[in-house]
Amino acid sequence: MQAILGTTQPQLLVRAAEEVAVFGGRGPGGVLTPPLERVLDRRATGSLLNLLAAAGSTVRAPADGRVDSVRDRDGLGTLALDHGNGWESSLSGLAGVLALAGQQVRRGNALGTLAEGLTPGQGVLGLSLNGWMLPASRYVLLS
Numbered sequence: 001m002q003a004i005l006g007t008t009q010p011q012l013l014v015r016a017a018e019e020v021a022v023f024g025g026r027g028p029g030g031v032l033t034p035p036l037e038r039v040l041d042r043r044a045t046g047s048l049l050n051l052l053a054a055a056g057s058t059v060r061a062p063a064d065g066r067v068d069s070v071r072d073r074d075g076l077g078t079l080a081l082d083h084g085n086g087w088e089s090s091l092s093g094l095a096g097v098l099a100l101a102g103q104q105v106r107r108g109n110a111l112g113t114l115a116e117g118l119t120p121g122q123g124v125l126g127l128s129l130n131g132w133m134l135p136a137s138r139y140v141l142l143s
Helices: none
Strands: 011-016 019-023 041-045 048-052 058-060 065-073 076-084 087-095 110-114 122-129 132-134
Touching: 065 087, 076 110, 087 110
Parallel strands: none
Antiparallel strands: 011 019, 041 048, 048 122, 058 110, 065 076, 076 087, 087 122, 122 132
16 A cells, blocks of 8 residues: 555635535545446435436446445445545445455446436445545536
């Protein structure tokens, strides 16, 4: 594991309503890659980010890390990823989970597919630093 020099506290600079840059500190890789392609809609609910896309869409790792846990509840999978330096993310609403607990993943690796679920095509992204939930919407750059 490489050491990262500097503070782990991010500084957010907001330029426009949806455009955020992270300078200094370290998010998991700076900012998160969107875990879904062709997002139809997105909604922040507290610290969580709800992403709507077509059911069956590929769910991808938002940053490099290790799969900490894989849970399945009534056919809906949830993955917890450890990105190092206290950064963790979670992805829920998955079907056909491909990743295994303990597996190393790279940004953009396929983790599973988006489930039909309670709300078809809804994936939920959570983000935390040292156990504190952060507003995931501020760390994901979506067009």
